[in-house]
Amino acid sequence: VGIDVQAYSIGAFQALLEKYSSATPALITKKLESRYYEDYFAATAVKTIVIEEPYVDRDYLDDFSAYYVKCFHEYRRHCARLHFFREQFDAVAFSNCVCDKGAPLRTVLADSYAGFVVVRPLPRTIIGRTCLMHYDDDGGRRSFPTAIDWNANLFGIPLAVTTVPFQEQDRVTAACATSALWSAFQVTGLRFQHGLPSPVEITRTATQRMPLRSRALPNADGLTIEQMAHAISMAGLEPYYVDATRAAILRAAVRAYVSAGIPALLIFQLTGEKAGVREVIGLHAATVTGFSTPPGAASTGQFGPVSLRSERMDKLYVHDDQVGPHARMEFLTGTPTQMSTSWGLGGQHANVLARAECVLFPLYNKIRIPFSQPLEDLLTVGMVLRALAPFTASLQGLEWDLRLATISQFRDDLHSWPTPASNDHSELLSKNLPRFLWVATAWNGNARIVDMVFDATDIESGRYILIFRIHDSSVEAVLRAVTATPSSLASVLQSVLDKVAT
Amino acid sequence: MSSKKSHDMTANEQNAATAVAEQIREFVSSGKADSALAPLRDERDSAVSELRRAQELDPNKLRRTVSI
Numbered sequence: 024v025g026i027d028v029q030a031y032s033i034g035a036f037q038a039l040l041e042k043y044s045s046a047t048p049a050l051i052t053k054k055l056e057s058r059y060y061e062d063y064f065a066a067t068a069v070k071t072i073v074i075e076e077p078y079v080d081r082d083y084l085d086d087f088s089a090y091y092v093k094c095f096h097e098y099r100r101h102c103a104r105l106h107f108f109r110e111q112f113d114a115v116a117f118s119n120c121v122c123d124k125g126a127p128l129r130t131v132l133a134d135s136y137a138g139f140v141v142v143r144p145l146p147r148t149i150i151g152r153t154c155l156m157h158y159d160d161d162g163g164r165r166s167f168p169t170a171i172d173w174n175a176n177l178f179g180i181p182l183a184v185t186t187v188p189f190q191e192q193d194r195v196t197a198a199c200a201t202s203a204l205w206s207a208f209q210v211t212g213l214r215f216q217h218g219l220p221s222p223v224e225i226t227r228t229a230t231q232r233m234p235l236r237s238r239a240l241p242n243a244d245g246l247t248i249e250q251m252a253h254a255i256s257m258a259g260l261e262p263y264y265v266d267a268t269r270a271a272i273l274r275a276a277v278r279a280y281v282s283a284g285i286p287a288l289l290i291f292q293l294t295g296e297k298a299g300v301r302e303v304i305g306l307h308a309a310t311v312t313g314f315s316t317p318p319g320a321a322s323t324g325q326f327g328p329v330s331l332r333s334e335r336m337d338k339l340y341v342h343d344d345q346v347g348p349h350a351r352m353e354f355l356t357g358t359p360t361q362m363s364t365s366w367g368l369g370g371q372h373a374n375v376l377a378r379a380e381c382v383l384f385p386l387y388n389k390i391r392i393p394f395s396q397p398l399e400d401l402l403t404v405g406m407v408l409r410a411l412a413p414f415t416a417s418l419q420g421l422e423w424d425l426r427l428a429t430i431s432q433f434r435d436d437l438h439s440w441p442t443p444a445s446n447d448h449s450e451l452l453s454k455n456l457p458r459f460l461w462v463a464t465a466w467n468g469n470a471r472i473v474d475m476v477f478d479a480t481d482i483e484s485g486r487y488i489l490i491f492r493i494h495d496s497s498v499e500a501v502l503r504a505v506t507a508t509p510s511s512l513a514s515v516l517q518s519v520l521d522k523v524a525t
Numbered sequence: 526m527s528s529k530k531s532h533d534m535t536a537n538e539q540n541a542a543t544a545v546a547e548q549i550r551e552f553v554s555s556g557k558a559d560s561a562l563a564p565l566r567d568e569r570d571s572a573v574s575e576l577r578r579a580q581e582l583d584p585n586k587l588r589r590t591v592s593i
Contacts, residue, residue: 327569
C-alpha cells in the first residue's frame with residue numbers, strides 16, 4: 024500500500040507543508056520561525072506523521088466553491104491531512120494495520136493519536152482545519168473545558184482526539200474575527216445543536232445586514248464587533264458582551280462561562296515595538312479554549328470584599344489564528360488588562376502585547392441570567408461572611424468560585440459535596456432542576472463551606488436561588504444567630520435569602 | 526439555609542450555638558457589626574458598579590473593526 028508514513032521532526036513537518044501547499048519554502052520557514060509548532064509538538068511528544076492525500080475538507084471546499092474556483096489561476100480543490108501520533112511505527116507496520124482489523128497496532132494508534140492538521144493548497148494561508156490534542160492538565164493547573172471529542176477515520180482506522188478545531192484565516196473568505204467565530208461554533212454546534220457554518224458562510228452572514236465600509240469578500244477588513252455579535256445571533260445563539268478592560272472582570276467572566284465548556288471570543292488590541300518604539304498594530308480576535316489556575320492560597324480579594332478563585336488565573340489558552348492552537352496569553356499586571364502573546368517572533372514587531380478590550384460569549388438562549396447577577400449575590404453573602412470571620416475559623420480566608428454548569432455537570436459535582444445527614448445525595452440528585460445552573464462555592468482550603476445554586480434560565484426578578492447549602496456547622500450556627508438578631512447584617516443577608524425558591 | 530446537621534445537633538453543638546448567639550448579639554448591640562460592615566459594603570458597591578458598567582454596550586466600541 025502506498026501510504027506515506029514519516030518520523031516526526033520539525034523539518035519533516037516543514038517539508039510536508041511545502042509539498043502539499045503552494046507556499047514558498049521561505050514563507051513556510053517564516054511561518055514556523057515562531058517555534059510555536061515545534062514547541063507544541065515537543066510538548067505533546069509527537070513521534071510519527073501519517074499523510075492522507077488527497078483529502079476533501081468540507082470547509083475548504085465551501086470556501087473554494089465560493090471564491091477560489093472563480094479565480095483565473097487554477098487552485099486545487101483537494102487538501103492533504105497530516106495525522107500525528109505519539110508512538111513510533113513505520114510504513115510497513117502501518118500498511119499491515121490498515122488491512123488487518125485485528126492488528127495490535129490499531130490500539131496503539133488509537134491511544135497515541137494526537138490529532139491532525141489539514142494543509143490547504145494555497146500560497147500563504149496554508150493551515151486548514153486543525154484538531155490537535157490540548158496540553159495535559161499539569162495536575163489540575165490547566166483546564167480546557169471547551170474541548171470536544173472529535174472523530175477522524177484514517178483509511179478505515181477509527182481515531183478520536185479531544186480538541187477544539189482551529190484554522191488559520193485565509194484573508195480571502197475569513198479574517199481573524201471569522202476564524203475565531205468558526206472555532207467557537209465548532210464547539211457550540213455540538214453542545215447546543217446548531218449547524219456548523221464554514222468561514223465563508225460566517226463572513227457572508229455577518230455582513231448581510233450590516234455591510235462593511237468596503238467589500239466583504241475578499242474579507243481584508245475583517246468584521247466589526249457588532250458584526251461578530253450578529254454572526255452569533257444568526258447561528259441561533261445569543262451574543263453576550265462583557266467589557267474586558269478590567270482584568271478581574273475578564274477573569275471572572277471567563278471562569279464563569281468557559282468552565283461550562285462555552286468558548287469565549289476575546290477581542291484585544293495589539294501593540295508591538297518597532298525600532299524601539301511601541302505602536303498600535305490593530306484589533307485582533309481569538310477564541311478562548313481554556314485557562315491556567317496555579318494552586319496556592321486564596322487570592323487577595325482584588326474584586327470587592329471577597330476573594331475569587333478566578334483571581335488566581337494567570338493565563339488564557341486561545342486559538343489565535345496568527346499563532347496556533349491553544350496559544351498562551353499571560354496576564355500582566357496593570358490596568359487596562361495587559362497580556363503577553365506569542366506574536367512578533369519573526370515578524371515586524373517585537374514584544375507584542377495584547378490589551379483586552381471585550382469578550383463575547385455565544386450562549387444558548389436558555390442561559391438567560393448573566394454571570395453578573397449571581398456574582399452580585401455572591402458579593403453580598405461574601406461580604407456578610409467576611410464581617411463574621413472573627414466568630415469561626417471556617418470563615419477565615421474564604422475563596423469563592425462561580426461557574427456555570429449544566430445539570431449533568433452539577434449532578435456529577437454533587438458527589439464531591441460533603442455527605443449530608445441523610446447519608447447520601449439522593450434528595451439533590453433526584454431534584455427537578457433546570458438545564459443550566461450557576462454554582463457559587465465558598466472554599467476554605469479544600470473544605471467546602473457554602474454552596475449556592477442559581478437557576479440560570481429564570482427571570483432576573485425571580486426567586487432564582489434553588490439551593491443554599493451550608494456544609495459547616497460552625498458557620499451555620501453563626502448565620503442562624505445573625506438572622507435571629509435584628510441588625511444591618513441580618514437585613515443584608517435576608518436580601519439574598521429572599522431570593523431562595525420556596 | 527440548610528445544613529448537613531441542622532436536625533442532628535449534639536448537646537455540645539447546642540451549647541456552642543447558644544454561646545455564638547450571645548456573641549453575635551453583643552457584636553450587633555455594641556455597633557461593631559455596623560463598623561465591620563461599612564467598609565465592606567463600600568467595596569461591594571464599587572465592585573457591583575464596575576460589573577454593571579462592564580455590561581453596558583458602547584456603540585462606538587462595537588463598530589470598531591477586528592481585522593488583524
